[in-house]
Amino acid sequence: MQTSANNIKQITRYLNDPSNKSLKDNIEKWRTESEVNEILYQQTLKIWELSAYSRDLEKINYTNTSHRLSKRLSVTSSGRSNLFSNIWFRGIAAAILIFIVFGIYKYNSNKVEYIVKTTNSYAIDSVFLSDGSKVFLDKNTTIKYPKHFKGNIREMFLVKGNAFFEIQRDTLHPFSVILDKSSIKVLGTSFNINKINNELRICVKTGKVLFLPPSNLEPSMLSAGEGISYDGALRIERINAVNENSDTWLSKSLVFVDAPLEDVVKKLAAYYNIEIELQGDIKRLGMFNAKFNNATLKEIMEVIEQTYPVRLTKQSEKYFITIRK
Amino acid sequence: MSEKLSYEEFSKAIISNDIKAYTTFYKNNFQKFCLVANKYVKDIFVAEEIVQEIFVRLWEGEFEMMEIKSIESYITKTVINQSLNWLKKQKKISQHHEILASQNNDDFINNMLEEQELTVLIYKEIEKLPKQCQKVFKLSRFEYLKYKEIAIELNISEKTVENHISHALKVLRIKLFNENNENNSSYYKFKLYSMLIL
8 A cells, every 4th residue: 555655746746747647647647546635635735826826925124014004104194194084084983882892791701691593483594603693593493602602613403303504605714513423514505404314405505515323434525516315323324405496484485406206296285285196107207397485386386297298186085197108 | 802803892892992902803814815916906005004094094094984794794895895996096907807897796705705814824824834944935935946956056956955845835735624534525525616606
């Protein structure tokens, strides 16, 4: 097994002469051997590229530039008029208000105060977090979050239920949602998490999310449109977040992109709380592509009828979609 | 003073005429703003002047600064605008820049800022490398010399050059990705993709 040092050597030689075919082939082969290798390669490549880009910083003399600024500021300070000039007055009022709030916050900053929010089975709700992020709670959902994020840590808990998160971007402070023994980490992104007992369904709408299950399992990186289903023990399955429509409860919009009709039917049955049976040779059918905003079941069924060679019938409370021969 | 540029402390320094505090903000942040300007004007000294000018004018209260969520985003946007103005004056504005100008949304600003922050971080770590290693690495990455050329220049073997580069890459990787051992997979994967987002 090649050691890490040896691997970096290989990469070092390749980066010096990327047109060399044998070096290139070696690296390509090594990269495909495992995800760890690929990551090592990408990290090193990124450093290689950004370090060249940083060369211009050498040209600016650190001390000189600060001295120059100080000088210019003192020139303008002495000539600076009345602090309460028009432009600054409103700024100052706002600034003073901020200082007061800031002062109070500083005083309380030692202990982290958590807020627990729960919804009942009648209504949905939402909360703003102290960093500007927003969490939408579905019915029967409980979250726990700090009143103020302390220091560098942005962390909260989804205790149970279904919630949609819109997280503010902050490169230096990743955001975590803790789900019992698992957690997810994000930078700035929007996603839906459904947690019932120990089962999790996570769907990413925008941005990227890193899912960290308990330590014996591999983490998963999820991009927009991707999702996973975790059974709480050992099984992690990838799901198509677009067609999953996990946030329809909030957005009232249903999106289907290249979705097989059987999946569409399953989703409609779940969302409108009805029974639908698909009959006939489903293999012949093409994929479904549509977007519905606040549509009724009737409207959607009409589109399906127009899209596919099917016949729609209803017996008692159950719908039947029969594929015509 | 917090590591992140905060609106409260920034405006406090201006209002209380605290040149020292304000200059410290500048010192801690000017590099990434210079890199942003540099992307447009392609001249680091012009970039430095643009950033200085902005800091001076902010001090003088020439820009309205109300309800700003992020002072860094605000400064970045101003840097970009002033850079484009400079290009226009130089009649150097091209279609490419017009396109860049039209992408002046939050995501673009954030990505821009992140990339420059990481670049500044790498630069600072390069400065901390052992002397000879640093020299070799800079000849490679700053002067674009091949290993063979560096070996001739410094009168050392090509193998030694390779060793220095490998060492530099190894150290920078550890520093940047905070990786102490190969088993720390989830955290460094996270850092990696956050960099790859750029």
